[in-house]
Amino acid sequence: MHDLKALRADPAAFDAALARRGLDPVAERLVTEDEQRRAALAELQQAQAQRKTIAREIGQAKRQGEDTSEIEARGAALRDQIAQLETRANEIQKRITDVLQVLPNQVDASVPDGKDEADNVVIHQRGDVPSFSFTPKQHFELGEQLGLMDFAAAGKIAGSRFVMLRGALARLERALGQFMLDTHTGEFGYQETTVPLLVNDGAMYGTDKLPKFAEDSFHTDDGRWLIPTGEVPLTASVMGEIMAADQLPLRLTTLSTCFRSEAGSAGRDVRGMLRQHQFTKCELVSVVTPEESEAEHERMTRAAETVLERLGIPFRRMLLCAGDTGFGAAKTFDLEAWIPGQDTWREVSSCSNTKAFQARRMNARYRAEKGPAFVHTLNGSGLAVGRVLIALMENYQTEDGKIIIPDVLRPYMGGLEHIG
Incomplete structure (x- = not known):
């Protein structure tokens, strides 16, 4: 607001x-x-x-x-x-x-002008794009070939844009989520949190998902919403609060299932796991004073980058232009992983500083020297587990259809070195 x-x-x-x-x-x-x-x-x-x-x-x-x-x-x-x-x-x-309530946040002065993603700015790139001696497969080709990625069974019981992962591939997805949580809690000071997957109108409104984006989320018969992202319950947990200054910064993380209707995405990313109605995401949320929010934005983005660096997945950081910056954000960094099967970069994390925009909507404040003042809230994917799984499968594939397990994940996989 x-x-x-x-x-x-x-x-x-x-x-x-x-x-x-x-x-x-x-x-x-x-x-x-x-x-x-x-x-x-x-x-x-x-x-x-x-x-x-x-x-x-x-x-x-x-x-x-x-x-x-x-x-x-x-x-x-x-x-x-x-x-x-x-x-x-x-x-x-x-x-x-x-x-x-339907006007977007004002973009930060450091955000470049532009109309859409074509005007976004590459800040840096990390990791070398792999060179294959064969034509790399897409993740769904690899997963179905292994018999561990089943879209037909998921479609039979739930419809399109769902998948069932089996065996080692299901374990690899779990391993990725646990590795992300362990990294963010153990090294970056985020508090692990288990959140409700159903929230009320107030939580959705406070985190700028209502009323403008109602069609993007699933609504239940009893008036609640399936969370489109862990950002909603984490951020809304301070709704209506006046916090002491020494409680800040507050850093929270959750590994949760998320649900999106994908309204308006008909025909886009129909094959595979890139755009699903149900997916797993490790979310990062920070609640800080206004003076701390810019530095916190960089800190949060670096935490997400660290996961990609340790997984050995090539990525680049993008500063979104004004026309591509999300509704509630004042400034956003996207992290895009290299996807060999598509020969392109795809977003796996979006880290945004909303400044006081969400805090005004949900009346979240702290005790400043001159009286209660609105906090600043930040949110970011640390990371989108399914999309990172896609990047891992495609970057670590072998010509005979195996998927090599990165070293940092092998302890989570019982020492398994490859799938296939």
Whole structure:
């Protein structure tokens, strides 16, 4: 959510920030609406004061045995006026909120201009892209050839965009998740957390998933939501809190199943595991003071990069341009792994600083020197397990269809050196 006070102070700057995302100006309309709301509230305050005066007059007249009908008539008219003013103020506030809650966060000044992913900037690349003496297979070709990746069985029981992993491949997915958790908790100070996979409207709204992205998530009959990412329960755990400054930074991680409807993705990545309705992800969330958020963003991204480096998977860090930066983010680094079977880079992590955008929506604050202030929240994939499994399978494949297990994962695989 946006700071209406800051918008009033500099409407031109607010519209300029929207323009960087390719959006039309709205500041003038919002300022006008807000002036009308404030005028209605001022009238309401005056009417409420008059109502107190009339109440005293009625009490005094009754004590003196005087007729109160005329005063009570004025009081009744005033009650009607107050009700009308409250309705008017609430209607205007709703119109303002309806606009503000679907406007994206303002991008940071360091974010480059641009319309889409073609304008994103490569910050650095780590690891050498492998050279094969044969044509590398895609992950689903390898998995089905091994008999360990079953899309047909998953489709029979759940429909498209699901998969069943079996045997050593299922264990490899589990090993990846455990390795990620162990790295982030043991080396980077994130607290391991088991989270609910179902959350309420407040958690979804506070983490900017509602109302704009309702169609991207699964909604249950009892009014809850299957989490689209572990970010939602982790970040929303501080919803409505006022934390002590010494509680920050708060760093949380979870390895959870996530669910996405993939609305609007028909025809994209139909084959394989790249775009699934259900997937596993290791999520990182940080809650910090505003002064710490920029450094925390770099720290979080490095934690995610460390996992890829130790797995020996080539990757590059991308700084997303203004037009490609996500709704709630002020600045985002994507980590893209090399996928030999597709001969391209694919995102396996997105690390974002939302600054105070989510904190305003969920009223999450800390005790600053001058009083309660909004925290800054950050989130990142540390990493998307299924997509890293794809990258591992394709980068570590052999000509005869085996998959070599990276050294760091072998202790999690009972010493197994390869699959196949």
